[in-house]
Amino acid sequence: MLRRVLLLLLLAALAGAEPAGAQLLSARRMAMGGVILAGGGPGSDAANVAYRGVPPAPNSGSGITLPIGIIPVLSDPPEFDPDKPEFNIYELANLAYNPPWNLQLVTPDPPANDISIAVGKDHLAVDLGDVKSIFPENHTRAGSILNGPAPGIGIRRFFVAVAPLVYYENDLSFSDELQAAIHGAEFTPNTSYSMHDEAHGIAAAGVHLGWAGPLVRHGDPRHGGTGLYAGARVKLMRGLALGEAENGVAFTTADTLFASEPVDVRYTGHYFDAGPDGGRFGRGFDVGTVWVGGGFEVGVGVNDLGTRFDWRARESVASSDTTTGETVQQVIARDRAYSNSVPTTITGNVAARLGRFLVAADVVRGVWATTGHLGAETWFGPVPLRGGLYLDANRLVQYTGGSGIRIGSFGLDLALATNSRNLSRERGLELGAGLTFYR
């Protein structure tokens, strides 16, 4: 039971510090606030399939990022053994949020205060100090859909690509009474305390079949003309892994907190899980459109329209044994026919060339959260100057900037960006680096 509740609380903390945007594997995009780049830059066609058909913008290209964050992790690896005094769950959680790709220049210190608990026969109060900042103050929903790189081939305007899809979502809530108690209020007699969590996660891989191209075009949209582009792709996938869990923990205090009878803690759980053997057919549909003209660019992409997966899943339930207090888990069905869906994501973006500046912005309605990004870029000869900001899923504004150098068709880019991808949602700073191969 303890480990289950501990896991739930860790989930609460992790969900509360929802990654607020994963690390970006493009230093240029990272420096520009994570905005979807104009003209088919990194991240464009994953968010808006129409970008597969849009002619590339000047100074755009493809590139790779450099895993400069791996160096400090290799030189001072974290301690994974909980028996060692150096073991630090905050450090491990933050490493999970920030895979050692970008270099973390400023990392918030983990909470280091003592925890105080005051106990009397009819009195119980907890003071977590700074530690309570890791628990969300409100009902917390977090999630993300990661459409992986889609390498493929194109024939005329049609394309075939292979791509993975990872989707996770977590919806966690404390009762008001428990929320208050964790944040310092006293536990009180005759009060119900409860915590509820729903988690969904799937991994799948499949084939994208699609078309992207101009619907209307007058001249060269990149040089005085205009063009309206559209794209659509069908995702035909197979599920590789499924995990769904609904957990609840509740207890009600008696007339006296530490009375003669134990408080009955009720734990309930309902799970579906499947591996590759249980994966069945998955299908989905993405559409998008982009208008380009006069130095402007406007796009709307809608992903995962009706995306749905079928499974043959194992179904389990868990509950607390009223006699022993231990959790009992029982498989109630194997190969249970089960279906789940992936939420629709909508991305709107605009970009404009204003004199020497490229300015771009986007708004993404994702899983439970709407995020926004704004970025700008200008060039001084071979040296770009970039800046941006974005509103992350924790409703915090983050700031970015960067530069680089271009030599012929080869470029080196550096980016600095703040983020709050850590348990306490404090601001950190990271450095990204990448190589660009210009068209």
Place this chain on the structure above:
Amino acid sequence: MRIRAWILVAVAALALAGCGDHRLVLTVDVLSYLDDSQRNVAVGALPEGAQPGPVPIIDDQTINLISGMGDVAEVQSVTLRLEGQITAASGSGSGRLRLYLSDEQTPPLAAVPVLDVPVQFAAGAPDTVSAEAACAPDVAALFLKQKMRMAMVVDSGMVAPPGATGVAMSLQKLEAIVVAGRKKSL
């Protein structure tokens, strides 16, 4: 006789699983477990001379604590603090106030006293008792169990002639400050 506050225990476990010098400071208000008649004990009249045995102040009292805390934390130290007053209507005397703590299965008076302080009483001159002591590791570990037992007596009493009347003991504070760290095998 316990509260299975798993959420509380898990919160503590999660917090303690941070950097190595996090500490859990558990303050147990032992006095709150006593009712008025146990906090204010009327011993009554005592004959002159050496008392034949311990005078009970608190009989075997169960203290219910947080179940499961011992699964996540290891006691580093426990400090006991006691404040009280002993009065008499007439006469005077002395003795030793002894506090016993034991686990759920052991009668507390069978254990070694964790507090052993001299007390005196005299009519018209209330004696304030104030004591603070660190507990041995085995006693300290009791505070992370779901329950323990407690007793308090005045022992080795010696009453001056012609004896004392109206002897009473009142307790104003009895608390334990438990400092614990992360249990390594969590």
